[in-house]
Amino acid sequence: MATMTLVLIVVFFLLLATNVPIAIAIALATLATLLLTIDALPAVTTIAQRVAAGMDSFALLAIPFFILSGYIMGQGGIARRLIDFALAIVGKLPGGLAFVNVIACALFGSISGSAVAATSAIGGFMVPAMEKAGYPRSFSTAVTVTASTTGMLIPPSNILIVYSLASGGVSIAALFIAGYLPGILVALALMVAAALYLKAQGISTRQAIEPVPLMKGIVGALPSLIMIVLVIGGIILGWFTPTEAGAIAVLYSLALAVGLYREIRWADLAGILNKSVSTTAIVMLLIGASAAMSWLLSYATLPQQISEALLAVTENPILILLIINLLLLVIGTFMDMTPAVLIFTPILLPVAESLGLSPLHFGIMMILNLSIGLCTPPVGSVLFVGCSVGKTSIASLIRPMLPLYLAMLVALVLVTLFPSISEWLPAQLGLI
Secondary structure (H helix, E strand, O other), X not given: OHHHHHHHHHHHHHHHHOOOOHHHHHHHHHHHHHOXXXXXXXXXXXXXXXXXXXXXXXXXXXXXXXXXXXXXXXXXXXXXXXXXXXXXXXXXXXXXXHHHHHXXXXXXXHHHOOHHHHHHHHHHHHHHHHHHOOOOXXXXXXXXXXXXXXXHOOOOOHHHHHHHHHOOOOOHHHHHHHOHHHHHHHHHHHHHHHHHHHHHHOXXXXXOOOOOOHHHHHXXXXXXXXXXXXXXXXXXXXXXXXXXXXXXXXXXXXXXXXXXXXXXXXXXXXXXXXXXXXXXXHHHHHHHHHHHHHHHHHXXXXXXXXXXXXXXXXXXXXXXXXXXXXXXXHHXXXXXXXXXXXXXXXXXXXXXXXXXXXXXXXXXXXHHHHHHHOOOOOOOHHHHHHHHHHOOOHHHHHHHHHHHHHHHHHHHHHHHHOOHHHHHHHHHOOOO
């Protein structure tokens, strides 16, 4: 079994080093490892079966719906209205545009469920506006990149659906509600870090955007914000499943973007659908390949071995949680969130449960941890999109990103040590 684990790790990293797409690298590494124990034909057949089985879940149907609704919102004028809403709330504060950026990214991420979409939609407007107001472009980009990750926690979030699958069926509704307070905590931590950085660097800013009256900001954003209530409220009240909620999100976003705001023409839908199909195909291939690798790791009894090894090092639950968090932080730097959740949840969740953590709390801790990886090289997809949108380099982002990274780590520590941050709201609503 140790040989199988070694071959799996070596082949996987060799393929990654040669720029093989991560889904293909996962599948090929799994196949190469399985060939150690069985012949080629049954090995290939087994992997194909596991890939297909990994994608065969009704809950996963929600993902293409939320991806499509996210693309519609990204082009449908929703981002600008959320920015106006944030401007109306905090735009007049010192350093207010940084706060506007964080709030707008959190709101857009929560509606679209995509950190990349939030970075592109909000950053495309806020980075130039903040630069015009005297904020360094690198700082503005760094704020956008880190704030966009809050959409991974605040529902509807595709990665929370994936975690539900990987954990063996944790309630998606409970996960959605559990993500609210940690997501808000991360946003507040980023706002504090941004304010302290501006003060420490002596950066003076000015009001470069016309302040938006409070009622105008609220009325303009209200149709978009209603979608949050509609989708999440409907799931909690049992009116529809998360998959049905995804379909409703598509219809509602279409009604806004095509009907009310008129920022998308019917002719534009072909391009939006094409992008959605491409993204969905990539995500589903990642899910299938990761499910196959996860099965192989279980076959090799790796979860039990890791659990025994961690408990042999120390029985202090805080130290074990620290080790798990450090491991996830490293994993997040080179692996996309979807395969990381599917592969490592079956390995680490039993360890967490042996310490008394609930699968709900562990899931939120894991997603928050891996969200930091979206902002770190060499694989951080949000980081690279942010650099493209902000027309800046990764090297220039290092200094302004450090305090923001620290803020996210502080939020991670708080969420790890205080389960009530994740569990209080679902408990109040009777979901756990």
